Amino acid sequence: MLSLVHRPSMDEREDNGRPAHGQPLAEAKNAISQTSNLQNTSSQADGEGISLDPVAQPLAKSTDTLLEGNSATLSAVPGDTPTAPAETPLVSPRIRLDKKHPLAIRWMHWINFPVLFTMIWSGLLIYWNDSDNAYKHPHAVYRIGVGPFTLVRFFPEWFWKAMNAPYHVTQGLGYHFFFMWVFAINGILYVLFTIFSGEWSFVVPDRKSLKEAIQVTLKDFHLSKTLPPQTKYNGAQKIAYTSVIVMGMGSLITGLAIYKPTQAHWVTTLLGGYEMARWEHFLLTMGFCGFFLIHVTQVVLAGWNNFRSMVSGLEVKPVEEPSLEAERRSWG
Amino acid sequence: MTDPDNELTGAAQQASRQPAPETAKPVSSEVTPPIAPAEQDAADAAVLRESRKHTRRSFAIAAVGAAAGYGIYQWIDHSQRLSMQPMPFRRAFQANAKLSRAIFDDRALAPAYPLKRAEDLRVNGVYGLKQTLVPESWRLQLTGVADARSYPQYVTAVTAWEYRYADVKSHEDQGHDTKVAPSADTAEKMAPESMVAAEKIRQERAGRMPRGLEEAGRSRSTLDPGTPGLLLTMDDILKLPKHDLVTQFKCIEGWSQIVHWSGVRLADLIAAYPPAKGVDGRLPRYVYMETPNGDYYVGYDMKVCMHPQTLLVTEMGGSPLTQFHGAPLRLHAPTKYGYKQIKRIGLIAYTGQQPDDYWTKLGYDWYAGL
Numbered sequence: 206m207l208s209l210v211h212r213p214s215m216d217e218r219e220d221n222g223r224p225a226h227g228q229p230l231a232e233a234k235n236a237i238s239q240t241s242n243l244q245n246t247s248s249q250a251d252g253e254g255i256s257l258d259p260v261a262q263p264l265a266k267s268t269d270t271l272l273e274g275n276s277a278t279l280s281a282v283p284g285d286t287p288t289a290p291a292e293t294p295l296v297s298p299r300i301r302l303d304k305k306h307p308l309a310i311r312w313m314h315w316i317n318f319p320v321l322f323t324m325i326w327s328g329l330l331i332y333w334n335d336s337d338n339a340y341k342h343p344h345a346v347y348r349i350g351v352g353p354f355t356l357v358r359f360f361p362e363w364f365w366k367a368m369n370a371p372y373h374v375t376q377g378l379g380y381h382f383f384f385m386w387v388f389a390i391n392g393i394l395y396v397l398f399t400i401f402s403g404e405w406s407f408v409v410p411d412r413k414s415l416k417e418a419i420q421v422t423l424k425d426f427h428l429s430k431t432l433p434p435q436t437k438y439n440g441a442q443k444i445a446y447t448s449v450i451v452m453g454m455g456s457l458i459t460g461l462a463i464y465k466p467t468q469a470h471w472v473t474t475l476l477g478g479y480e481m482a483r484w485e486h487f488l489l490t491m492g493f494c495g496f497f498l499i500h501v502t503q504v505v506l507a508g509w510n511n512f513r514s515m516v517s518g519l520e521v522k523p524v525e526e527p528s529l530e531a532e533r534r535s536w537g
Numbered sequence: 538m539t540d541p542d543n544e545l546t547g548a549a550q551q552a553s554r555q556p557a558p559e560t561a562k563p564v565s566s567e568v569t570p571p572i573a574p575a576e577q578d579a580a581d582a583a584v585l586r587e588s589r590k591h592t593r594r595s596f597a598i599a600a601v602g603a604a605a606g607y608g609i610y611q612w613i614d615h616s617q618r619l620s621m622q623p624m625p626f627r628r629a630f631q632a633n634a635k636l637s638r639a640i641f642d643d644r645a646l647a648p649a650y651p652l653k654r655a656e657d658l659r660v661n662g663v664y665g666l667k668q669t670l671v672p673e674s675w676r677l678q679l680t681g682v683a684d685a686r687s688y689p690q691y692v693t694a695v696t697a698w699e700y701r702y703a704d705v706k707s708h709e710d711q712g713h714d715t716k717v718a719p720s721a722d723t724a725e726k727m728a729p730e731s732m733v734a735a736e737k738i739r740q741e742r743a744g745r746m747p748r749g750l751e752e753a754g755r756s757r758s759t760l761d762p763g764t765p766g767l768l769l770t771m772d773d774i775l776k777l778p779k780h781d782l783v784t785q786f787k788c789i790e791g792w793s794q795i796v797h798w799s800g801v802r803l804a805d806l807i808a809a810y811p812p813a814k815g816v817d818g819r820l821p822r823y824v825y826m827e828t829p830n831g832d833y834y835v836g837y838d839m840k841v842c843m844h845p846q847t848l849l850v851t852e853m854g855g856s857p858l859t860q861f862h863g864a865p866l867r868l869h870a871p872t873k874y875g876y877k878q879i880k881r882i883g884l885i886a887y888t889g890q891q892p893d894d895y896w897t898k899l900g901y902d903w904y905a906g907l
Contacts, residue, residue, distance in 0.1 A: 296577055296580045298577075298583065299580075300584050300585070302584060302588055312602075315602065319606055332791060334790040335790050335791025335792055374789075374900075375622065375899065375901060376900075378789075378900075378901065378902070379623060379626030379627075379630075380626070382626070382629055382630065382633055383626050383629040386629075465637065465641065465906070465907060466647075466785075466787065466907050467647040467871055467906075467907040468637065468640075468641035468643070468645045468906070469641070469645075470646075470647065470648050474648065479785060479787065479793050480793060483791065513592055516595045516596055516599050517591045517594075519588060519591050519592075521584065521588050
């Protein structure tokens with residue numbers, strides 16, 4: 206079987222000049238004709254933007270596309286597969302398994318989920334202590350208002366009762382000052398992993414991300430029909446995921462400013478003082494809650510194939526879609 | 538580079554086995570000669586089979602992982618309590634304190650503020666303050682002093698000193714403290730039904746016990762009867778250099794206020810009455826303090842007591858301390874939460890044992906270092 210190679214649509218791919226393997230020709234043509242509509246002008250201008258290297262791949266190599274890099278062990282190739290002996294090796298499947306999320310990222314993602322939940326919940330138990338609206342000292346910090354005018358105070362009493370928060374302060378302190386280490390270490394390992402594996406380049410936004418994010422948001426609200434091209438994440442995802450990582454760092458820094466406001470007083474002072482640091486810590490928590498709601502909604506809308514990839518790492522894709530594994534190889 | 542479409546036309550013949558995927562953009566049917574749909578479907582099915590194999594395996598591992606996570610929470614929840622904290626959390630408090638001492642060494646100075654930013658401190662927590670102390674009857678009991686007999690204030694039993702009160706011992710709550718479950722009246726305002734009910738039963742059974750004693754109980758570090766030491770008067774204290782401080786008071790409840798404090802440094806008192814070496818030949822590492830009747834008590838590292846901002850306060854906001862702010866002598870330590878800043882100090886004891894601490898018994902951190 207002869208495979209052709211097409212260049213993927215993202216700038217990074219064009220720049221590094223290394224092709225993705227094994228796109229069957231018809232799909233390659235298809236993908237490219239689509240790609241050519243989406244190329245930005247700079248990449249076309251340098252004469253390299255769209256090229257097609259008619260490199261014939263050996264059969265075994267081209268079957269990598271079934272499961273990038275792992276075809277030998279996984280034998281997802283028709284003909285190689287004992288369970289499908291009748292199939293001719295000359296028929297390539299229209300779909301393949303793409304390695305979407307590395308194992309380490311999946312573990313860290315799922316560890317973070319209950320740990321962040323624990324931090325938010327235990328933080329709420331601690332914060333209840335300063336929410337004594339019914340008595341003499343309504344809290345000054347956790348509110349929306351200017352000067353003496355207050356629009357909203359966090360939180361109303363029905364909310365506290367629903368959360369069973371009253372008088373669980375020491376429980377909150379216990380959980381918070383234990384799981385803060387898990388949250389911090391897991392988060393730091395995640396950032397280090399993305400840096401050293403190169404995965405950061407899927408996540409960190411670039412110049413186009415904001416425009417893409419707007420297009421994606423318009424599409425989500427059915428105000429537009431076109432979607433910009435993407436590899437692993439679209440512009441909105443890049444901005445959201447990068448923001449939430451920065452917010453995590455912010456929670457660690459504001460947390461330290463609250464935890465050690467004397468010994469680390471320069472951090473507290475830089476953040477605007479003790480009360481401001483507490484307010485910022487709280488606001489970031491609200492941000493995590495908002496992120497969580499949108500994230501879960503989007504995951505539900507994106508469907509099973511996408512959700513499953515955060516557990517198994519693999520996503521079923523039409524063969525002509527850009528391969529993430531090929532892009533990873535292109536990082537060198 | 539060449540036009541991709543031109544290149545493709547030649548190569549397309551060779552790839553013509555590939556039909557257009559149903560899910561994606563259709564490729565013109567001219568370049569896609571028919572192939573047996575059954576073969577194509579079988580090829581796709583093989584991929585999906587592979588996918589399912591991975592999915593089953595991954596979700597099995599995920600289930601084990603989730604069970605392990607649940608197990609960790611169960612382990613914490615069911616572990617033995619040490620001072621009302623599950624053991625892993627109490628150990629974490631201690632490890633955090635150790636790390637904090639190692640990194641910060643409790644030496645940093647808290648930021649000071651301009652005097653005009655100082656506020657009136659709110660009253661919060663009245664344990665050991667409910668009765669009105671007769672000012673003339675106040676003495677500071679000081680034990681563990683080196684060569685104590687050489688001081689004129691030496692007595693053979695500091696514990697025999699009698700504090701006099703202007704009123705009889707009251708069993709009424711005075712003020713509300715949100716760190717612990719409130720009385721039934723207070724609870725009704727915002728606590729869950731179950732808590733209100735439990736509080737009512739408790740009050741009916743026990744009457745209105747003073748809340749301080751009811752909750753944390755007596756101190757394990759209080760002096761044995763007949764302990765010798767010094768009985769210092771306020772004049773003895775005021776002989777030490779006076780210092781003013783405008784620093785932030787931080788309550789573990791979350792609120793904070795900038796306060797103008799005046800008084801003497803605890804470090805100066807300790808220098809004037811230096812501690813005796815213990816039986817192990819070492820200087821005591823800790824300082825224990827309690828109110829005159831022992832209702833409230835705190836433990837400190839000696840190092841924190843030697844901090845230049847740890848103040849024995851006689852005035853707040855330029856006025857003498859009031860009863861519920863701890864007259865005649867209270868502590869301010871900007872490196873600690875408010876619950877360690879004891880009001881109405883009756884006893885200061887140098888000790889080699891880590892002293893008992895009121896709120897530690899109720900689940901809070903002993904170190905409480907800011």
